[in-house]
Amino acid sequence: MRQTTATPSSRLDPEPVARRDFLGIASLASMLSAMLLAGIGMLRLPKAAVLPSASKKFSVQLPESLPLGSPYVPPGRNVAVFRDAKGVYAMSLVCTHLGCIVKQAPDGFECPCHGSRFAPDGSVSKGPAPKSLPCLRITAAGDKFIVDEEVSVPADTRVQA
C-alpha cells in the first residue's frame, strides 16, 4: 500500500531545480539570446539598402540610318534597341543563364560563356539559359526613347516614334 501522507517539506530538502542552477540557466539563456539578437543585427549591415549601381532608366536617340531589324546598342548599356516594320522595341543582352553579354549571330544571339543561343525574338533555342532574353519597357519621348531595364514587357510589344 502506498504511503499517502505528504511529508512536510523542509527548507533543507533539495529543490527540484536548484535555485543556483535556475539562476545560472536563466543568465546563460539571456546572454545567448542577447548574442543571437546582436548577431542578427550585425548580419543586417552587409545587406545594402541602397544599391550603388547607375540608374536603370536611360534615354536613347536612334540613328536615322538604323536599318530595320538591326540592333543599336547605346554606349555603356547591355541593351539592344531595334526598329522593325511595326515599331521600336528594346531587348536585354544579358544572358539569363549566368549574366554574360550575348552577341548578335546570323540566327539570333549567342552567349560566349556557356553557348546559349537565342532566336531573334529572344527565345532560347539552345544551351543552358532557362528563360528568353526579356524585352524591356520602352517609351517614346519626343524624338528620343526612354528604356527601363527593370521592367520587362511581352516580346511583341512595339512603340511608335
Next chain:
Amino acid sequence: MSDQSRSDSALRKFFTDLTRAPRRIYEAAFRSGAPVTDRTRSGFVFNNVFLHLHPVRTHRWSLRWTTTLGLGMASTAAFLIALVTGVLLMFYYKPYPDVAYNSIKDIHFVVPTGRFIRNIHRWSANLMVLMVMLHMVRAFYTSAYRTPREFNWLVGMGLLVVTLGLSFTGYLLPWDQLAYWAITIGANIAQSPRELTDALGVTSVVDVGGLQRQLLLGSDTVGEEALIRFYLLHVMILPLLIGVLMAVHFWRIRKDGGLTRPADADERLEPRRPDVYPVFTEAPQKTYQLAAIVRGRSSAVGRGPENTVPSMPHLFYAELGVLMVTTLVCLALSLAADAPLKELANPGVPENPAKAPWYFLGLQELVSYSAFMGGVGLPAIAVIGLGLIPFLDREQLGSGAWFGGPGGRWLAFRSAAFGLGLTLAIEVFAIRFGWIREWYPHVPQLVITVINPGTILALGYAAYSLWLVKRYNSARSGAMGLFTCAMCGFVVLTVIGTYFRGPNWGFFWSPADWPTH
C-alpha cells in the same frame, strides 16, 4: 663589511647580471632547456603554445612517408607561403575598380620583386587547393575518417570549402577581364537557386538566390562594392576562419590519438625487443597522456608509449622538410611561369571563353547544362555526402591501410574504371547530340534542372555504390565506389573544361582549332 666593498659587489653583480641577461631572457622564454633528453624534448613541445598543437611523442607509423605523403603539411606550408606573400602584396594593392588593375600592373612591372612575389602567391594558392584535395583523397583511401576521427573529417571539409573560398575571392582582385567575368558567373551561380524558385513560381516570396547574390556583390552588378567585399573576405574574414579551423584540425589529430594506423602497425614496424616492456600489459581503461594517468574514453586509453619517438626532432624535422620542398616547388613554378593579367575589366564585352579557376572548371562544365544543379545543387550534395561518410562507414576492417576494407585496391581500380567510363560516356553523348533544350526548345526549365548530365552522373554513381554495399555487404565498399567515381568525375569534367572547351563553350580538340574572332 664596509660600505665601499658592499657597493663594489652590488655593482659587480649588476654588470654580471647585465651580461647574463640575454641568456636569462632566452631561458625565461624556453624554460625546458635544450631538447637533448626525452624529458626536455617533451617540455620543448608542451611548453610552447604553437608546438603543443602537436603530440609530445609521435608513433613511428605516422612518420613513414607512405602514411600521409606529407600532403597535410604541404597544404599548411602552401598556406603559410600564400599568407606571407599576400601580406607583402597588400603594401601596394588598392581595392578600387580600375585602380586595382593599375596597382597589380605596378606590382607586376614596377615594384621591386613584385612580379616574383605575386607569382609565388598565385602558385602557392593553386598548390594549396591541389594539396588540400589530395590530402582529402589520402585521408579517404586510408580510412582516416573513421571513429574517433569523424569530427576532424568534418573540420577538414570546412577547410576545403574555405580554401576554395579564399582562392575564388582572390580571383576577382586583379580586376582584369578574366577576374570580372569569372566573378560575374560566380555571383550568378550564387543567384541560381532562382532557377528553382522561378520554376516553382515562388521567387517573389522566397528569393534565396537574389539575396545570396546581393550579399556577395553588395549591389546588382560587379562593381566597387563587390570588389571591396571580395577583398574583405580574402584578406580578413576567410584567413581568420581558416586559421581557427586549422588550429582545431591539428589539435584534434593529437586528441584523436595521432594519425590512424593499422591494428597491426606495431608488429609490422618490428617485433618488440626483449628488453622493452609495455607500460600497460593488461590494457586498463586508463590513458597515458603527458604525465598523468587518468580514466577516460579518449583514443589514447589503454595505450602505452611503445613504438613512439619524441616529436622533437623526428616529427618537426619531417614537417620542416615538407615546408622546404613546398617552398622550393613554389619558387620553381614562379620562375617558370608568370601569373596571368588580362586586359582591364570591361563590363560590356565578356571574355570568350570566360573560364573560372581550374578547380571550378568541372563545375562550370556542369553549369553549362543547369546553373542551379551544376553550381549549387550538386556541390551541396557532394559536400553533404562527403561529410556523412564517417557516420555511415562504422567498420574497422582495414583502417589505416591504403585501400583497406572489403574489395581493397581492386575495388578502387574497378570503381575508377566505372566512374571514368560513365562520365566520359555521358559527356560524349551530350557533346555529340546536345541536351533536352535543343531537341524540345519549349520544355519547362524544371525538367532540365532535374535531368541533366550532372544529375544522371550523380544517380549513376549512387546506384553503383549501393550495389557495392550489397555485393560486399560493407558500407566501406560503397563509400569507396562513390568516392572514387566522384573523384574520376571531377577529374574528367575538369580536364574537359580546361583543355577542350573554347569560345562559346564549344568543344574543340585543341585551342589551335578555335575560330578567330
